[in-house]
Amino acid sequence: MRLVDYINQGGAIMYVLLFLNIVGLATMLYKFVILLREQKRTNSIAEKLKEKILEEEKNYASETLIELAKQEVSSFMSELEKGLSTVKIVASISPLLGLLGTVIGVLVAFRVMSTTGINNPASFAQGISMALITTVGGLIVAIPHYIGHSYLLRIIDHMEITIEKKLISKLF
Numbered sequence: 001m002r003l004v005d006y007i008n009q010g011g012a013i014m015y016v017l018l019f020l021n022i023v024g025l026a027t028m029l030y031k032f033v034i035l036l037r038e039q040k041r042t043n044s045i046a047e048k049l050k051e052k053i054l055e056e057e058k059n060y061a062s063e064t065l066i067e068l069a070k071q072e073v074s075s076f077m078s079e080l081e082k083g084l085s086t087v088k089i090v091a092s093i094s095p096l097l098g099l100l101g102t103v104i105g106v107l108v109a110f111r112v113m114s115t116t117g118i119n120n121p122a123s124f125a126q127g128i129s130m131a132l133i134t135t136v137g138g139l140i141v142a143i144p145h146y147i148g149h150s151y152l153l154r155i156i157d158h159m160e161i162t163i164e165k166k167l168i169s170k171l172f
Contacts (some may be wrong), residue, residue, distance in 0.1 A: 100139015
């Protein structure tokens with residue numbers, strides 16, 4: 001059986017899962033490329049943040065340089081985190097959509113059994129098949145997105161620590 005046949009057999013829910021998979025994978029790939037580019041620029045990022053902090057420090061004398069540095073790094077990192085919620089949402093709702101497909105498939109199977117009886121198992125096998133395919137589809141979409149989301153967050157956390165260290169060393 002070809003992949004297209006499995007998707008068709010899973011029904012509308014498989015098409016939604018396919019769409020979510022494409023959106024999530026594209027988002028992960030885009031964020032990965034952006035983070036790799038920014039990782040190479042940590043020195044220049046720290047230098048720009050240093051200049052901004054020294055400028056702000058003149059206006060806000062009550063705050064210490066370290067507090068300003070942490071605020072600036074946190075603000076910069078929050079910009080890099082944008083889009084990761086999409087990956088997390090895909091990872092979270094994909095198993096639920098698979099479960100929804102399971103329930104719909106079982107309902108279809110029971111409806112067929114109630115109208116035709118249980119003498120012909122092939123008549124209700126399509127509903128059971130839909131149930132199993134959507135469950136597998138939901139898990140296949142969710143697992144890589146959970147892993148990707150965790151990996152991207154780890155990269156961001158590591159970058160934040162690196163930039164903070166470089167920034168503080170440049171300030172003092």
